[in-house]
Amino acid sequence: MNHDRGPNAEWRARSLRAVWHPCTQMKLHEQGQPLLPVARAEGAWLFDHEGRRVLDGLSSWWVNLFGHNHPAIRDALVEQLHTLDHVMLAGCTHAPVVELSERLGALTGLGHAFYGSDGASATEIALKMSAHHWRNRGRPGKCRFVGLAGGYHGETVGALAVTDIALFREAYAPLVRLAATVASPDARGAEPGETARDVALRAAAVLETWLDEHHADTAALIVEPLIQCAAGMAMHHPEYLRRARALCDRYEVHLVVDEIATGFGRTGTLFAHQQAGIRPDLICLSKGLTGGTLPLSAVLCTDAVYEAFYDDHVARGFLHSHSYTGNPLACRAALAVLDLFESTQALERNVQTAQRLDAAFAPLNAHARVRHARRLGMVWAWDVADAPADFSRRYHRHALEHGLLLRPIGATMYAMPPYVIDDEGIEHLARGSLAALDATLAES
Structure with missing residues (x-):
């Protein structure tokens, strides 16, 4: 992604000058960890100021249930x-x-x-x-x-x-x-x-x-x-x-x-x-x-x-x-x-959604560096063996490059998507999660 020009760059720069972001070492945002400027959101997707979309794999810190702008x-x-x-x-x-x-x-x-x-x-x-x-x-x-x-x-x-x-x-x-x-x-x-x-x-x-x-x-x-x-x-x-x-x-x-x-x-x-x-x-x-x-x-x-x-x-x-x-x-x-x-009979529908996500996540579950692959309801998690000390930050960056908003907790990857995620979103989440893991491990 090009972070140097355009409306996204402008909003990043203005934010860094004016906003103190939560639980954040602000200096890192000036050292290769760019902010994601969000212009609008719909369903499971976030859109930046240049029209690029990113899947909200964390439900925006676990708050979003039925998608954005419902x-x-x-x-x-x-x-x-x-x-x-x-x-x-x-x-x-x-x-x-x-x-x-x-x-x-x-x-x-x-x-x-x-x-x-x-x-x-x-x-x-x-x-x-x-x-x-x-x-x-x-x-x-x-x-x-x-x-x-x-x-x-x-x-x-x-x-x-x-x-x-x-x-x-x-x-x-x-x-x-x-x-x-x-x-x-x-x-x-x-x-x-x-x-x-x-x-x-x-x-x-x-x-x-x-x-x-x-x-x-x-x-x-x-x-x-x-x-x-x-x-x-x-x-x-x-x-x-x-x-x-x-x-x-x-x-x-x-x-x-x-x-x-x-x-x-x-x-x-x-x-x-x-x-x-x-x-x-x-x-x-x-x-x-x-x-x-x-x-x-x-x-x-x-x-x-x-x-x-x-x-x-x-x-x-x-x-x-x-x-x-x-x-x-x-x-x-x-x-x-x-x-x-x-x-919407959400709890019943979530059972079916979770089964589709389980199938899509099978390659990630089988990854050689993954331990304790687990799922409860609409929450998935994977521990990464021998992860580098800055794994979470690196993974977050690679996930964004694959169109995903994901932030591991230490060496634990997890996904907690909105309940309305569809088949396209499921495939995007599963494929991008695995690709971001491989990219992170390859550079460590």
């Missing part, structure tokens, strides 16, 4: 914009937030949805809600948290407390009250002869030992159900969730499921924890909630958690807010997304 979501937003754009939710209410809360409650078996703007905000809300619940119940000592090794729950200061990613923990450690971590049930850790369930049981035993000693000051366990995405798409057996639920009940600790990335069909069921047949005490939702159109997150809880805040005294209420809490436009987009799940 007419049903777009029309719902336009209609809502004609009636109510925003009103503060403190002391006011409106139809979109009420209807969305009712529907999310029916889908999760939980109630009283509390809204934030993004996944990290949802984590903060859930942690504060759990600790404040125990305080209101007369047990203020239960204010610590435990998560899984390799867990990721966001990058705000509170969310970093339960995020076990060394890069973030080390950079901001002086600001963070770090939570404890226990063994991950990552199935890749299986010993010879062990199954994924065996790994889950082994990790659950570690959790049991930890809770037995620390439950008195522990408010909650937070878990990404079935897939720890930022840990390299670490997938685990649902038995871990069943054991964790039982242990949290025994030791009076809240179970918080972080479905920010795994929710809304990504793992094959609407919510990942449903595959274990459990109900959490609190659930965090975001990303796919609005189909990738507007920022919105939600935390729903059991009646028992909610009732601990129901009191005459303001100090016993849940003390959290932001100006755009429950924004009507974002809520209306989320309602349109839930409608699409029903009208």
Whole structure:
């Protein structure tokens, strides 16, 4: 690709002068890692200012479900914009937030949805809600948290407390009250002869030992159900969730499921924890909630958690807010997304789409440098053996050259495309993923 002239080059240059991009070493964008200027998007495809298209193999950081510029979501937003754009939710209410809360409650078996703007905000809300619940119940000592090794729950200061990613923990450690971590049930850790369930049981035993000693000051366990995405798409057996639920009940600790990335069909069921047949005490939702159109997150809880805040005294209420809490436009987009799940039978259709992608990815699965090829629902991942230290950056560049937006996590390649990817897109994704891998390894 020629990055030196034309409208794409102009937008790249203006962006580098004015925009600080997230989780990015900005200097790298001036050293052979060009930005992708996106002018418009349609379905599974992104288009630059010169008409070149790139397949969105990451669903734009896992948020896009039904494709970009979906007419049903777009029309719902336009209609809502004609009636109510925003009103503060403190002391006011409106139809979109009420209807969305009712529907999310029916889908999760939980109630009283509390809204934030993004996944990290949802984590903060859930942690504060759990600790404040125990305080209101007369047990203020239960204010610590435990998560899984390799867990990721966001990058705000509170969310970093339960995020076990060394890069973030080390950079901001002086600001963070770090939570404890226990063994991950990552199935890749299986010993010879062990199954994924065996790994889950082994990790659950570690959790049991930890809770037995620390439950008195522990408010909650937070878990990404079935897939720890930022840990390299670490997938685990649902038995871990069943054991964790039982242990949290025994030791009076809240179970918080972080479905920010795994929710809304990504793992094959609407919510990942449903595959274990459990109900959490609190659930965090975001990303796919609005189909990738507007920022919105939600935390729903059991009646028992909610009732601990129901009191005459303001100090016993849940003390959290932001100006755009429950924004009507974002809520209306989320309602349109839930409608699409029903009208398109998305979960059933995804089974067929996943089978076509499995067949297309067969050559990549068989690659000599690939280890632990795996898939859950609409998430695929491959670990690359003996990958160079800068594998992710190199692969991302080669993927763009093959018309794909893909960003490995360390030495783990993964694909999480929009549910509407068609046969052309499937072939493009599979062929380009393999070609980008070969090109990356050839230069290392």
